[in-house]
Amino acid sequence: MIRFFDIVLSVLGLILCLPLFIVVAIGISLDSRGGVFYSQLRVGRNDMDFRLLKFRSMHTDSDKKIGLTIGSRDSRITKAGYYLRRLKLDELPQLINVLKGDMSLVGPRPEIRKYVDLYTDEQKRVLTVKPGITDYASLEYINENEILGKSSHPEKDYIETIMPAKISLNMKFINDPSLNNYFRILGKTFVKIF
Numbered sequence: 001m002i003r004f005f006d007i008v009l010s011v012l013g014l015i016l017c018l019p020l021f022i023v024v025a026i027g028i029s030l031d032s033r034g035g036v037f038y039s040q041l042r043v044g045r046n047d048m049d050f051r052l053l054k055f056r057s058m059h060t061d062s063d064k065k066i067g068l069t070i071g072s073r074d075s076r077i078t079k080a081g082y083y084l085r086r087l088k089l090d091e092l093p094q095l096i097n098v099l100k101g102d103m104s105l106v107g108p109r110p111e112i113r114k115y116v117d118l119y120t121d122e123q124k125r126v127l128t129v130k131p132g133i134t135d136y137a138s139l140e141y142i143n144e145n146e147i148l149g150k151s152s153h154p155e156k157d158y159i160e161t162i163m164p165a166k167i168s169l170n171m172k173f174i175n176d177p178s179l180n181n182y183f184r185i186l187g188k189t190f191v192k193i194f
Contacts, residue, residue, distance in 0.1 A: 002182055006105050009186075010098040017092055024055055024080075024089060031080035034060035037093060042110035045130045050102040052110055053093035057081025074149070085145070088193055094133050106185045107132025108170035115163060123167045125174060134189040135173050137166035142192060 025036045038056040041049050062076035077085065084090040097103040103110070110131035119126075141147070144162065148154040173181060 001179055002104060002106075002177070003101075005179070005182070006098050009105055010095045013092075013095045014099070017095070020089070021092065024084065024092075027080045028056055028078075028084075032059055032078045041113065042131070043113055043116045043127065044102055044110055045127060047116075047124075047127050049113065050097070050110075052102075053096055055084055055090045055093060057084045057090045074145070091133060098133065102130075104130040104132045106135055106173060106182045108135055108174070109133075109138055109166070111163075115159065118159060118163075119167075123164070126167055126170045129174055129177065135170060135185055137169035139185070139188055139192055140169055141166060 028036050034056055036056060038054045038058070039051040040054070042052040044050045057078060058074075058076045058081055059078060081090070094103060098105055107130050108126040116127070141162065147162070148158060151157045173185065
């Protein structure tokens with residue numbers, strides 16, 4: 001039943017957001033060189049890799065320097081990218097990932113392989129469900145980039161503190177993947193963003 005709502009809501013979201021997609025695409029194109037979209041290999045359900053889509057918010061190839069974004073004033077982030085990230089608009093193309101079936105609207109945020117390789121057997125339970133655009137961890141760590149921006153050892157703090165805390169929050173949905181919980185998380189996400 002969740003897949004049915006994923007399809008309906010992602011199609012509806014893509015239709016309603018089409019004018020916004022056009023405005024954002026023009027803004028990105030005028031602001032910096034490179035494509036409008038950015039894709040990154042992430043780990044999905046059953047430990048399978050897939051291409052996660054986003055609006056490009058950084059200068060081209062800047063993700064090769066460091067994996068984590070450390071604060072909203074990270075020098076790799078473009079002017080347009082700053083606002084896209086702040087308003088969470090850079091995530092909108094993931095509705096396409098949901099429609100394709102790579103992701104769900106609700107589920108653990110997909111991680112890059114580098115960090116998944118550090119998971120314990122218990123933490124690997126997050127790979128038994130489809131990754132999502134939002135979940136309890138996304139809501140709790142909505143300002144994760146700002147937290148990391150204040151850290152003197154961002155990657156170390158991410159691996160040792162933030163990542164385990166987020167996985168622990170992921171389990172709340174994994175242990176109760178009901179339609180009721182699905183809509184509860186979607187509702188809380190809209191309230192948090194707007």
